Amino acid sequence: xxxxxxxxxxxxxxxxxxxxxxxxxxxxxxxxxxxxxxxxxxxxxxxxxxxxxxxxxxxxxxxxxxxxxxxxxxxxxxxxxxxxxxxxxxxxxxxxxxxxxxxxxxxxxxxxxxxxxxxxxxxxxxxxxxxxxxxxxxxxxxxxxxxxxxxxxxxxxxxxxxxxxxxxxxxxxxxxxxxxxxxxx
Numbered sequence: 001x002x003x004x005x006x007x008x009x010x011x012x013x014x015x016x017x018x019x020x021x022x023x024x025x026x027x028x029x030x031x032x033x034x035x036x037x038x039x040x041x042x043x044x045x046x047x048x049x050x051x052x053x054x055x056x057x058x059x060x061x062x063x064x065x066x067x068x069x070x071x072x073x074x075x076x077x078x079x080x081x082x083x084x085x086x087x088x089x090x091x092x093x094x095x096x097x098x099x100x101x102x103x104x105x106x107x108x109x110x111x112x113x114x115x116x117x118x119x120x121x122x123x124x125x126x127x128x129x130x131x132x133x134x135x136x137x138x139x140x141x142x143x144x145x146x147x148x149x150x151x152x153x154x155x156x157x158x159x160x161x162x163x164x165x166x167x168x169x170x171x172x173x174x175x176x177x178x179x180x181x182x183x184x185x
Contacts, residue, residue, distance in 0.1 A: 072159045085152040093123035113171035116179035
């Protein structure tokens with residue numbers, strides 16, 4: 001694996017594969033390499049001795065094909081969430097937690113979904129509570145909110161989303177639905 005500017009390249013089945021920092025696989029590889037102190041600097045000559053070509057540079061921004069909008073079977077959406085969504089597009093609010101210690105290594109910022117809210121005021125109130133409880137010094141946790149548009153299409157049996165999340169945010173559609181179900185419970 002070679003870490004590049006906006007992701008990494010992974011040597012797999014005799015070729016390099018680019019994996020963006022927004023890919024779930026990136027986080028697992030990042031943890032394996034950095035957290036387990038298994039990184040080794042290798043130059044092109046070292047790789048050549050191993051029979052591995054030099055990795056390609058990171059592709060230009062915008063050249064990586066966009067991921068199609070996520071969908072979830074409507075039958076997988078709990079009834080309480082389905083009722084709240086109704087048939088029209090609905091904006092929900094996701095609270096993300098950033099581990100500042102993890103981010104300080106300079107190899108990416110990692111945001112993990114911790115809660116979801118139906119109303120922006122409730123999300124902002126929780127954000128204020130969490131920020132007020134932060135210790136004044138040291139590396140701890142930072143929180144942010146992202147708005148996500150959801151639409152339940154009963155006719156086609158799917159919940160669709162435009163997951164307009166910040167870079168490095170981690171939140172699959174099924175996780176978001178589970179967080180919304182907890183918000184109702």
